[in-house]
Amino acid sequence: MAEPLIKLEGISKRYGKIVALDNLSMEVPEGTVCGLLGPNGSGKTTAIRVVLGLTRANGGQTTLLGASPHGPGFTAAIHQTGALVEGPALYGRATARRNLEIQAAALGIKDPDREIDELLTLVSLGERADTKPHGFSLGMKQRLGLAIALLGNPRIVILDEPTNGLDPSGIIEIRELIKQLPSRGITVLVSSHLLSEVQLMCDRATIINKGRLVADGTMDEILAGAGPSGWKVYVQGAEEQRAGKALTAAGMSASGDGQGGLTVHGQVKDDSEITRTLAGEGIYLRGLYREQADLERVFMSLTGGEDGDAQ
Amino acid sequence: MLSEFLKVRSLPTPRWTLIALLACLALGMAAAAKWGVGAEAAVLDLAVTLPAWIASVVFGVWIAGVEFGQNTLRRVLAADPGRLGLIFAKLTVGWLTITAVTVGLVVIGTLLFGLAGSGHEASIGSEQAARVGAAALLANLVGATVGMGLTLLTRSMAGGLTITLVFFFVLDTALSFAPKVGEYSLGVVSTDLDAAIRGSQELEFGGSVTHDPLAAAILTAAWVVVLFGAGAIRTIYSEVK
Numbered sequence: 424m425a426e427p428l429i430k431l432e433g434i435s436k437r438y439g440k441i442v443a444l445d446n447l448s449m450e451v452p453e454g455t456v457c458g459l460l461g462p463n464g465s466g467k468t469t470a471i472r473v474v475l476g477l478t479r480a481n482g483g484q485t486t487l488l489g490a491s492p493h494g495p496g497f498t499a500a501i502h503q504t505g506a507l508v509e510g511p512a513l514y515g516r517a518t519a520r521r522n523l524e525i526q527a528a529a530l531g532i533k534d535p536d537r538e539i540d541e542l543l544t545l546v547s548l549g550e551r552a553d554t555k556p557h558g559f560s561l562g563m564k565q566r567l568g569l570a571i572a573l574l575g576n577p578r579i580v581i582l583d584e585p586t587n588g589l590d591p592s593g594i595i596e597i598r599e600l601i602k603q604l605p606s607r608g609i610t611v612l613v614s615s616h617l618l619s620e621v622q623l624m625c626d627r628a629t630i631i632n633k634g635r636l637v638a639d640g641t642m643d644e645i646l647a648g649a650g651p652s653g654w655k656v657y658v659q660g661a662e663e664q665r666a667g668k669a670l671t672a673a674g675m676s677a678s679g680d681g682q683g684g685l686t687v688h689g690q691v692k693d694d695s696e697i698t699r700t701l702a703g704e705g706i707y708l709r710g711l712y713r714e715q716a717d718l719e720r721v722f723m724s725l726t727g728g729e730d731g732d733a734q
Numbered sequence: 735m736l737s738e739f740l741k742v743r744s745l746p747t748p749r750w751t752l753i754a755l756l757a758c759l760a761l762g763m764a765a766a767a768k769w770g771v772g773a774e775a776a777v778l779d780l781a782v783t784l785p786a787w788i789a790s791v792v793f794g795v796w797i798a799g800v801e802f803g804q805n806t807l808r809r810v811l812a813a814d815p816g817r818l819g820l821i822f823a824k825l826t827v828g829w830l831t832i833t834a835v836t837v838g839l840v841v842i843g844t845l846l847f848g849l850a851g852s853g854h855e856a857s858i859g860s861e862q863a864a865r866v867g868a869a870a871l872l873a874n875l876v877g878a879t880v881g882m883g884l885t886l887l888t889r890s891m892a893g894g895l896t897i898t899l900v901f902f903f904v905l906d907t908a909l910s911f912a913p914k915v916g917e918y919s920l921g922v923v924s925t926d927l928d929a930a931i932r933g934s935q936e937l938e939f940g941g942s943v944t945h946d947p948l949a950a951a952i953l954t955a956a957w958v959v960v961l962f963g964a965g966a967i968r969t970i971y972s973e974v975k
Contacts, residue, residue: 517745
């Protein structure tokens with residue numbers, strides 16, 4: 424198996440008495456969009472800072488493209504990494520284009536003009552290239568920050584809460600952009616506290632809470648942690664018991680809420696099997712919905728809905 | 735280093751600092767036309783070297799502090815993690831810019847003030863201009879480097895400017911009045927060096943030199959190394975916010 428582009432093994436980080444990361448281990452395989460999930464204050468940004476060498480861990484091992492922070496090869500690894508940490512860091516009084524030129528110079532990119540034009544177009548800032556970002560909306564700043572992270576055609580980009588402060592259309596735009604990156608050969612690590620966002624754009628996820636790992640794996644593996652998916656069936660309240668018995672007799676497991684709502688699990692091929700069973704008993708449905716497993720449920724079940732602040 | 739030059743070219747503080755220097759140059763021309771260049775090219779000191787020293791301190795603080803002021807240090811280090819390299823790129827760009835501006839202003843000032851004051855008796859000789867320029871250049875590089883060091887130490891643009899001004903105008907001045915150790919203050923040793931470059935045994939604002947040129951140069955360098963080094967060490971070993 425190929426070496427993961429990012430690997431954290433037993434990373435610990437303390438700020439005085441505060442434990443920001445507690446024996447955290449995770450990996451980001453090449454070619455994936457990997458989500459780093461957790462509530463505010465759970466240690467996501469600290470983990471990213473450790474990976475980028477901005478913060479030194481108190482214990483454990485980290486590698487970025489095979490290089491340890493501040494060790495041999497780390498500068499080369501950083502040159503192949505794009506990052507957007509804690510919001511876009513922009514020179515507000517330099518134009519959007521000049522912000523990219525400054526970054527290109529720092530990365531040692533020669534003749535970056537064409538790439539800069541392409542990236543400004545990609546993030547829909549082509550027409551605002553010569554505008555200074557101090558007057559940009561937060562969404563435009565985020566998009567410019569993303570363009571800066573993508574400069575130099577990196578192997579991996581690390582995006583810390585890239586949809587923070589964006590309106591719904593901005594969130595969709597950034598999400599679609601991130602989903603395209605693996606097709607350009609770019610692996611993505613994206614941190615977020617917006618669980619639904621991560622579910623929509625990531626192949627893998629690592630969930631942390633209070634600096635500790637609570638789940639790690641492919642999205643399917645993690646969603647499986649939510650338990651079996653099922654159906655929600657609504658009938659007249661007076662018919663709930665009879666409907667439950669009919670469904671159980673048909674080989675399904677059904678539990679009612681006493682108000683005409685039943686949760687149905689078991690060997691159910693599709694929803695027609697439920698409607699057919701109930702219609703056979705003369706019971707007509709008021710509603711039938713497929714219950715999807717979602718990250719929110721997984722997260723709540725894994726963390727018990729605790730506050731994420733590191734301790 | 736190119737990225738540091740791009741910041742100098744693109745951001746407003748260096749531009750406004752240069753505009754202020756050019757305004758002082760214009761005032762110097764007006765003064766030279768009305769009263770002449772003064773004894774020992776006084777107009778050059780008042781309209782060029784003094785404003786350029788203040789500008790150099792501001793520029794030194796700015797080039798070190800811009801990443802703190804704009805909160806861009808994490809972006810800079812996420813592009814190139816070499817903190818020592820970043821510090822020396824800023825130092826190099828700072829020194830090159832200050833050298834170019836100081837030499838340019840002294841040359842232009844000498845020519846323009848000479849022309850503007852040609853109706854008066856006193857003039858600025860080329861050797862005198864060269865000595866004033868060399869002394870100004872050294873003072874400006876020292877001022878800027880100390881400003882950079884103290885800004886790196888405070889990790890704040892505003893904090894850096896405040897502590898630099900307090901250092902030069904309060905702490906170092908107070909130290910210079912202290913018995914025994916006062917003669918080793920940066921102000922005293924750098925003024926001795928200034929007098930040596932100007933070829934004078936008398937100090938510009940009265941009194942006589944305390945140290946010979948070599949001792950003054952060593953002591954000035956020691957001050958610069960200690961203050962800049964402290965800032966550099968803090969930058970290298972501290973967490974990036």
